[in-house]
Amino acid sequence: MTIREAEKEDFDSIWPIFREIVTAGETYAYAVDTTKEQAFQIWFEAPRKTYVFEEEGNILGTYFLKTNQAGPGSHVCNCGYMVASTARGRGLATAMCEHSQEVARALGYKAMQFNFVASSNAGAVRLWSKLGFETVGRLPNAFNHPVLGYVDALVMYKWL
Amino acid sequence: MTIREAEKEDFDSIWPIFREIVTAGETYAYAVDTTKEQAFQIWFEAPRKTYVFEEEGNILGTYFLKTNQAGPGSHVCNCGYMVASTARGRGLATAMCEHSQEVARALGYKAMQFNFVASSNAGAVRLWSKLGFETVGRLPNAFNHPVLGYVDALVMYKWL
Numbered sequence: 001m002t003i004r005e006a007e008k009e010d011f012d013s014i015w016p017i018f019r020e021i022v023t024a025g026e027t028y029a030y031a032v033d034t035t036k037e038q039a040f041q042i043w044f045e046a047p048r049k050t051y052v053f054e055e056e057g058n059i060l061g062t063y064f065l066k067t068n069q070a071g072p073g074s075h076v077c078n079c080g081y082m083v084a085s086t087a088r089g090r091g092l093a094t095a096m097c098e099h100s101q102e103v104a105r106a107l108g109y110k111a112m113q114f115n116f117v118a119s120s121n122a123g124a125v126r127l128w129s130k131l132g133f134e135t136v137g138r139l140p141n142a143f144n145h146p147v148l149g150y151v152d153a154l155v156m157y158k159w160l
Numbered sequence: 161m162t163i164r165e166a167e168k169e170d171f172d173s174i175w176p177i178f179r180e181i182v183t184a185g186e187t188y189a190y191a192v193d194t195t196k197e198q199a200f201q202i203w204f205e206a207p208r209k210t211y212v213f214e215e216e217g218n219i220l221g222t223y224f225l226k227t228n229q230a231g232p233g234s235h236v237c238n239c240g241y242m243v244a245s246t247a248r249g250r251g252l253a254t255a256m257c258e259h260s261q262e263v264a265r266a267l268g269y270k271a272m273q274f275n276f277v278a279s280s281n282a283g284a285v286r287l288w289s290k291l292g293f294e295t296v297g298r299l300p301n302a303f304n305h306p307v308l309g310y311v312d313a314l315v316m317y318k319w320l
Contacts, residue, residue, distance in 0.1 A: 022231070025231060025232055026232075028231065028232075029229035029230050029231050029232055029233040029234075030230050030231045031230050031231040031234075032231055034230075034231075069189035069275075069276055069302075070189050070190050070191050070194075071182070071185060071188065071189050071190045071191045071192055071194075072185055072186075072188075072189055072278070072303050072304045072305065072306075073189040073276060073302055073303060073304070073313065074189075074191075074304075075304055076299075076302050110301075111300075111301070111302065113299065113302070115229075115275075116229055116233060118232070136297055136298055136299055136300065137296055137297020137298070137299070137315045138296055138297070139236075139273065139296055139297070139315070139317055140271075140296065140317065140319065141270075141271070141319070142229075142233060142236050142271065142273070142317075143232050143233060144232045144233070144234075144235055145232065146232075153233065155297045155299070155315060157299055157300065157302075159300065159301070
């Protein structure tokens, strides 16, 4: 297994992971009907870096890293992580998050921020907390969950 | 005086206001060397709506409104407001913020969020608080102020 920078050709393998997660509408603030072309823009073109988690030639996870705010906020980065449903519970998110923090430091970022973590996504909240992210904000009813309705979204933050 | 939707031709009047505020680097998370073309994209093309505050043919203030997060977050909007230095202290920001809340409700938004208010910008924090915005997040040292160095940025939020 390896975590490496993604090539454009990897997007055909990233897309099923992206589509499954975004269609569920439970974790990411992307439209549930995001097209493959839009997903490529979101995950590949807009970010500064995109990585994949690969095992025996199969892409099982992916993350992006980008600058969260321009100008006076440009020392803080933002990342998004996705793991294929078939590969969950094996520590891929932890591995990718730790990897992304190394990349962020190498690029000169001082902090990492997650802008919009659904409070209902208990696994993610627990994991980011364990990895040193502090919950620094709570946005009341900002996340419209397909089953639970409006739930709070959290802002999580770590000085690197 | 009136607050009306901006036309593309208004941007020549908006640009000096934008440039003065952004060059100071004290309040907005835009690069201090943002070009006029980039500013047009930021203030005019990316947002859903752009308005100007006009008095006797002079544009003294401007704001934009956009969706803050896509998909499960798309019921929350975001606005940015700018007032010419020559017109400060006359209630333009209050008038524009109240106007923007009406526009937001009319467009179907449920809440309004300010993502990145420099905690050093005491006037803005006081004003948004007075207008019903709650400080729901504090991002430690997320704003690099040109004089004060790293200061906290606030997330402010109002259910409409």
